Structures are given as structure tokens and as C-alpha cells.
Amino acid sequence: MINPDAKLVQNIFDEKNLQKPTRDGFGTGTVEAGTENPDVFVLCADLSESTRAEWFQKEFPERFIEMGIAEQNMAATAAGFALAGKVPFMASYAAFSPGRNYEQIRTTIALNKQHVVVCGMHAGVSVGPDGATHQMLEDIGLMRMLPGMVVIAPSDAEEARKAVVAAAKVTTPIYIRFGRSPTPLFTTVETPFEIGKALLLWDSENFSEDTSLGNQPHISILTTGSMAYQALAATRALDAEGIKSLVLSVPTIKPLDTKAILSAAKRTGKVITIEEHNVLGGFGSAVAEFLSETYPVQITRLGTQDVFGQSGTPEELLEHYGLSAARIADAVRKIVQ
Amino acid sequence: MAVTDAEILKLEEKAEAIRETIIEMLVAAGSGHTAGPLGMADIFAAFYFHILKHDPKNPDWEDRDRLILSNGHIVPVRYAAMAHAGYFPVEECVTLRKFGSRLQGHPERVRLPGLETTSGPLGEGLSQGNGIAYVWKTQQMQEGNGAASPRRVYVLMGDGEQDEGNVWEAVMWAGKHKLHNLTAVIDRNNIQIDGMTEDVMPLESLRAKYEAFNWHVIEVDGHNIRQCIEAVEEAKAIYEKPTLILAHTIPGKGVPEIEFDYRWHGKPPTAEEGKAFLKDIRTMKGKLPHEYA
Numbered sequence: 001m002i003n004p005d006a007k008l009v010q011n012i013f014d015e016k017n018l019q020k021p022t023r024d025g026f027g028t029g030t031v032e033a034g035t036e037n038p039d040v041f042v043l044c045a046d047l048s049e050s051t052r053a054e055w056f057q058k059e060f061p062e063r064f065i066e067m068g069i070a071e072q073n074m075a076a077t078a079a080g081f082a083l084a085g086k087v088p089f090m091a092s093y094a095a096f097s098p099g100r101n102y103e104q105i106r107t108t109i110a111l112n113k114q115h116v117v118v119c120g121m122h123a124g125v126s127v128g129p130d131g132a133t134h135q136m137l138e139d140i141g142l143m144r145m146l147p148g149m150v151v152i153a154p155s156d157a158e159e160a161r162k163a164v165v166a167a168a169k170v171t172t173p174i175y176i177r178f179g180r181s182p183t184p185l186f187t188t189v190e191t192p193f194e195i196g197k198a199l200l201l202w203d204s205e206n207f208s209e210d211t212s213l214g215n216q217p218h219i220s221i222l223t224t225g226s227m228a229y230q231a232l233a234a235t236r237a238l239d240a241e242g243i244k245s246l247v248l249s250v251p252t253i254k255p256l257d258t259k260a261i262l263s264a265a266k267r268t269g270k271v272i273t274i275e276e277h278n279v280l281g282g283f284g285s286a287v288a289e290f291l292s293e294t295y296p297v298q299i300t301r302l303g304t305q306d307v308f309g310q311s312g313t314p315e316e317l318l319e320h321y322g323l324s325a326a327r328i329a330d331a332v333r334k335i336v337q
Numbered sequence: 338m339a340v341t342d343a344e345i346l347k348l349e350e351k352a353e354a355i356r357e358t359i360i361e362m363l364v365a366a367g368s369g370h371t372a373g374p375l376g377m378a379d380i381f382a383a384f385y386f387h388i389l390k391h392d393p394k395n396p397d398w399e400d401r402d403r404l405i406l407s408n409g410h411i412v413p414v415r416y417a418a419m420a421h422a423g424y425f426p427v428e429e430c431v432t433l434r435k436f437g438s439r440l441q442g443h444p445e446r447v448r449l450p451g452l453e454t455t456s457g458p459l460g461e462g463l464s465q466g467n468g469i470a471y472v473w474k475t476q477q478m479q480e481g482n483g484a485a486s487p488r489r490v491y492v493l494m495g496d497g498e499q500d501e502g503n504v505w506e507a508v509m510w511a512g513k514h515k516l517h518n519l520t521a522v523i524d525r526n527n528i529q530i531d532g533m534t535e536d537v538m539p540l541e542s543l544r545a546k547y548e549a550f551n552w553h554v555i556e557v558d559g560h561n562i563r564q565c566i567e568a569v570e571e572a573k574a575i576y577e578k579p580t581l582i583l584a585h586t587i588p589g590k591g592v593p594e595i596e597f598d599y600r601w602h603g604k605p606p607t608a609e610e611g612k613a614f615l616k617d618i619r620t621m622k623g624k625l626p627h628e629y630a
Contacts, residue, residue: 062475073506076461080468083403083454088468103458104503108465112455113447 002232003200007190013236019182022226023121025160026178027052030089032161033168034060040168041081043067043090045074050180051091051121071097075104075118082114087168094120094136094177102142109173110146116174117167118143123153123177124225124276125304125321126314135309136177140224141281143175144254150174150195151254153225153275153283156185159251162193170195179276181314183226198257201228202235204244217244218336220264220271221328224250224283227274230318233325234332243336253283258290265297270335272300276323279303300335302328340387340566348562351421352382356591356618358417358430362440364611365431369442372588372601373495374414376526376559380584381418383565384491393423396451402488403453403469407462408495408524409443410603415452416440424451460501463521466492467511470519470579477518489573490519497529500538505550512551516579520572521552523581524559526588528599547581559584591618 002008009017034040034056043065044053057064065081067074067090074090074097081088090097097120098105109116120139127135144151150172154160160178167174192199204217223231228249235245248264250257265271271291273284284301291297304321318324322331355378363369384404385391391401406415413433420427425439432438439449443457454465470490477487498504511519523543531537540546544554553575557564565584572580588602589595592614606614 065471067510068506070506070510072460072503073464073510076464076503077468077471077507077510079454080465080470081472082468083465084469084472086472104461104464107455107458108461111445 001204002202006199006201007188007192008186008201009188012186013233018185020157020185021179021182022154022157022160023050023052023178023180025154025157026091026119026121026164026176027055029161029164030056031059033165034063037087037168039086041065041086041088043074043078043081043088045069045071045092045097047092047121051119053091071101072104075101076108078116079108079112079114082116087115087117089117089119089164091119091121093134094123094139095134098139098142098175099136106146110149113148114173115171117164118173118175119178120175121178122180124179125309125317125323126179126181126226126276127309128181128314128317129311131311132308137276137278137304137309138281139175139177140253140275140277140283141285144286146173148172149254150252152195152252153177154251155223155226155228155249156183156187158185158187158189158191159193163195163251166193166195177225179226184229186229186232193251196252196255196257198248198250198252198260200246200260201249202232202245202247204235204239204246215244216267217246218268218270219243219245219332220268221245221247221274221332222250222261222264222271222287223247223274224253225276227276227323230323230325230328231274234328237325237329238332243332245332250283253286256286256290258294261287261290262295265291265295270298272302272332272335274302274323274328277303278306280306298335300331302331340563344387345563348382348386349379351386352379352562353618354421355382355414355417357615358420358427359413360606360611360614360618362413362417362430362433363605364608366434366605368434369413369605370410370603371605372528372595372598373408373411373524373526374417375592376586376588376590377411377414377493377524378590379560379562380522380565381414383562385418385422387566388569390488393419393451396424400488403466403490405453405456405462405466405490405492406444407456407492408459408498409456411495411524412444415444419451459495459498460503462494463492463504463507463511466490466519466521467507467514467516470511470516471514474514474516474518487518492519492521494521494523495529496523496525496527496534496540496543497537499523499540499543508547508550508552511579515551515577517576519579520569521579521581523583524586525583526586528588528602530602532599543583551578553578553580554583555580556583556585559586560590593617
């Protein structure tokens, strides 16, 4: 059943529920952060409409900085804004930022310990028709390797808003990844969010870590980003077949909520990770690195399998790369049975 | 306010002291860049002992000018200038590039107060200086022009560094925003690691290029301290444009054996060479007696 403490939307599987892209959360979140803090700036590399930076621009034109198509300059200039005491958010597509300007981010933001919020839009294959050049599948890996960098992939537009507001208040360099396509809005204003904390969405059994209390789920489904909803949809089908699971949404990939992940692994033994990212170096890798050193269990990583994306509809692509609810359910059946 | 001859003489003595320290620290380190730091010693003396509004005992002073060294590989000249200015003991200079030292091979802001930023990978300093200058300029516009002596941003770059695309993104951006409170200096010494700049990747005309991007350009002899100071004063008087000071320098300046030789871009002198070089610097190529020569 759905975790009541997660305060998710009612009738979560109703197809008429609202859908929004997580990038909308960047738009609403920066306006909120900019209202709270006059030092918040948004820098954008000629993509203000599609990144939703224009929502901030409309409210605070004097704090919106148009950088032109120059992501390298944007990263190092953002570091300059931070050096001058401001809180800069920088927005472009993840393929270009951190894709193109990785070294500027490494030197002038990460090594330089500057509180810049790097915002990578259009991450994952669900970008759709634009194809492989614009479907960033390596950004989590790139960014989580940088010492001191916080990495977040929000699960829906509401959580994205909370992540953006929270990002304005930390002091570390931070990366947030957003998607282009609308995905179900399944969390609410009341849903808890804290950087570094995972959120239990579903537990087929009793929500208890005390194994003496009875049955434990067969598998832990660990997700990051908007894969959380796909996993929930898969879980519903699996539950009806008698395959019991728990779903842990892990928006913060770094620092990883090791406590929650360890607890889940101890309860279920088997673990499956799901991300719209290359399985090499991403969220699944982070989970595998942690569990293999502390509590080795069987781990399966769903994601793109060391390949680039391609053109198609988001639905076709998620299906093709094994990330739709149906394909996730197939993968879980294979592991559990 | 015109700078007096006596003041210039003092600055020249500081430049000589900086050059001596550079040689000593490079010999001790056993690696590092020689030609660039020696070539920029006069300009660093001018900055740290005349131009900059700063306080070596309070490196985080909010109202200080910011000096961004974009071509971080010439940082020995900055360390030497900072030490002589009183940021830290001159004796610490010989820890350059050693394990545990605050004087990293390329400058790291978080390790040594006063460095302003972390640099080494080329092409990124101007962007950071732009960010600071933009924030200050807009703040000043909002608060009115009442501030008596507004803070200024100085960005030092290499000429080989101009190969980097990021530089031109930043040059364009500074021109767009008319960052008159920012002055960039290019160390035009004509060498880079693989040879002469005009062979590796022709840069000229740098003046025409910067002017085309809406910059004010001043060319100076980078070893004429008076010219350098006057150029900075001129830059302060220019509104509506950022200023570039194109400083023509001699790589390895002060040591005749290595002057103009690109092979000295990226290597340090041996102990024996260091001794000879120090003699050159201290005696003005043998023209003067010197008690330690």
C-alpha cells in the first residue's frame, strides 16, 4: 500500500491526474527562492522558455542574466556571482551543462567551493524527438564524481520546486536534474522533502523493519527522478500477482540516504534500481557501491545499458529502454520468480 | 595623482625582490614555470605595491579590489608579490609545490587567503571577474554613485590563453554589459608551451579583436612600471567600456640567458642555473655590484 506518511495525491493511479514536467518546478521554485532571498539570480544560456527560467525573468528581470549560447562562460560567470556573495542558479540543457562546461564546473565551482546551483534540463531519454544529442544520460555520473557536489533528481514537479527552494539555502555546489516531458504529479505540498533523504512510497507488507513481525517484501525498488511513478505503477500490478515490494524514491543521489537504503536491503534482500540514465556511473552504481561494501545483496540496475538514446515519443523510448511500468514489472518478475 | 620617480624606483626594487624570490622558489620546487612569472614581475610589483586597494593583514576585507589571476601557472610571481606585500612570510615561498603547502602548483582559493579564486585551467578568469564586476556595477547603479572609491576588478591573462573559446565568450559578455569597473591585462610575451604564439595559433591583431568586442585597449611596455600605472589610471577614467591593457613583456625578463626563449615557459632552473640567474637579477646583468651576488 501507499505510505500514508508520504502524503501523496489521492487516487494516485487515476489517469486524469495532473501531469507536469519537472522543469516547471525549476520555474516555480526559483520564483519562490527569489522572493525569499534578494541575492538569488538566474543565469540562462538562451533557453529561457524551455528551461522555465523566464518565469523568474518575468518576476525579477533585474536578477535574470541572459548569457547567450555560451555554457562555459555561464558556469565560470556564475562562480563570479557566487564569489561576489550572490546565489546563482544556472540553467541550460544537461547535455550542454554539465555536458559541455564540465571543466568550468569542476574548477571554478566545485574545487573553488562556490554555492552555484547547476540546473540541467531535458535529462534522460524522455526528451523524446530531439534524439541522442539532447538526451543526457551521463550527468549524474559526471556530477556525483565531483568532491563536495550535491546531486538531486526530483521525482515530480512539486518535489522539484522543493529541491530548488532548498538548494538556495545550502552552501555547497549543487546539481539538480530536470526532465522535459510531463510526468504525473503524485506528491503534494505536504510530502516531506529534505536534501539527502529518501522517501518510502510503497510497502506491500507492514512498513516495519522488525522482521519478527511477519512477512517482508520480496524486493526493494529504488528509484531516482520521475522513475518513482513508473515504479509505483509497476508495483500495483505486481502486488495483485502476489509479488510484494517496497518502493523507495531517492531524489538525492549524493549524499545518498544510506540509512534508508540499508534498511530496505536488510528487509528484502533483493534490490532493483531504476533511473533514466546510463547504468554506468549513475544512481544504480551509487547504490551498488554502497551496498557491496556494507551489505552485499543481489542488485539489478535498470537504466540505459551503456548506449545513447534516439528519437521517438517519450513513451516509446521508456518502453524501448526498459523503463516503462510494464517493463519494470517484467524485470521484477524475472528477479523474484 | 602622478607617481613620482622615487616611487617608481621603489617599485622597481620590489620587482627585483619578486624576481629573486621567484628563482629561489622554483629552484626549491624543482618544477614549475619560469619565463611567465619573471616577465610579469614588474606588473605584479605595480599592482601589489601601488595599484591595488587591499590589506595584506585582512585579505577578506570586503571593500578590497579583486585581482583574478586567470593563467594560474604563473602563480609563483603572485605568491612572491603577496609574500613581499606581507600576506605571509617570504620564507614560506620555498614550500611552493611541496606536499602540505598552501602554495599549490596552481592557485587554490580555499588554501591561501588572498588568492580570490582557483585557476590553472585556462580561459576561465575573465568570466569570474565579469560576474563580480557585474554584481558590483549593478549594485552601484542601484545605490547611486555615492561611493567615494568603488572597488575594481582586475583580471590577468596570458596571451596563449587567448586560444581558449571561453575567453571570447567572456570578452563578448563584458562588452555587452559595458563593465567599466573591470580591467583585463594580457601578458603579451609571444610564447606558449609549443612555441611562438603566432606559430601555434595566430592571435593578432589582439587590439582590433578586443576593440571589435567593444573594449577600450591600451598598449604598454610591461616592464615600464610608470606606463602600467598610467594605463590603469586611464582605465578608471573610461566609462561605458571595459579596458584591456595589452602589456608587451619579455618572457624571462631579468635573466638574459632565458629571455625570449619559449623553452623556458614550463621548466624551472636547476640549482646551478638558479645561482647564475640570481646573479643576473641582483647585479642588473653584471652592471652593478651586489653583496649577495
